[in-house]
Amino acid sequence: AQRVTQPEKLLSVFKGAPVELKCNYSYSGSPELFWYVQYSRQRLQLLLRHISRESIKGFTADLNKGETSFHLKKPFAQEEDSAMYYCALGGIQGAQKLVFGQGTRLTINP
């Protein structure tokens, strides 16, 4: 079965430090990977997806098919990065649905 694993429920780093949110997936086909973010009192929104290969708000994520990972990285964390981050898997057998990980709550300390 398809699965997304985010091993860290909580992650706390200091402002200016590098941050990495881990995501591993289980899917034998061609995956589509996404990171969604939910800031406090806001709705869930797309942060980035692997096919666009772009940096959003300083975040990047590289799809590593060998390690089945899609870790989210930012070299210098900012306080406004504090949020709930969800890794999601799409493109499952042509289906439109997303399979989400459990999420990681990132807290950036001043």
Next chain:
Amino acid sequence: GAGVSQSPSNKVTEKGKDVELRCDPISGHTALYWYRQSLGQGLEFLIYFQGNSAPDKSGLPSDRFSAERTGGSVSTLTIQRTQQEDSAVYLCASSSQTSGGTGEQFFGPGTRLTVL
């Protein structure tokens, strides 16, 4: 423009009652999704609509759950004979994607359902 809207924002009901949750997608979005977020759980897919058809209902947890979409727009998720384990935040999302993979999904604010 207006985003995805959901109503009600909060719903408290008694065990055994039926509830209806409504979703208004972004205008022109043909794809609509329902997800559920239970306490301590991630987001679980429930059902996907393309237009008024539901090609993927694989996430509906039991036959107490049903959904429909009319006019290619508004969708209603109905839970019959609610149980306490149905308590969750129900999220609706819409997308302009019609085929060829999973596009960006735009989420609503959710409906928090509490079953007493």
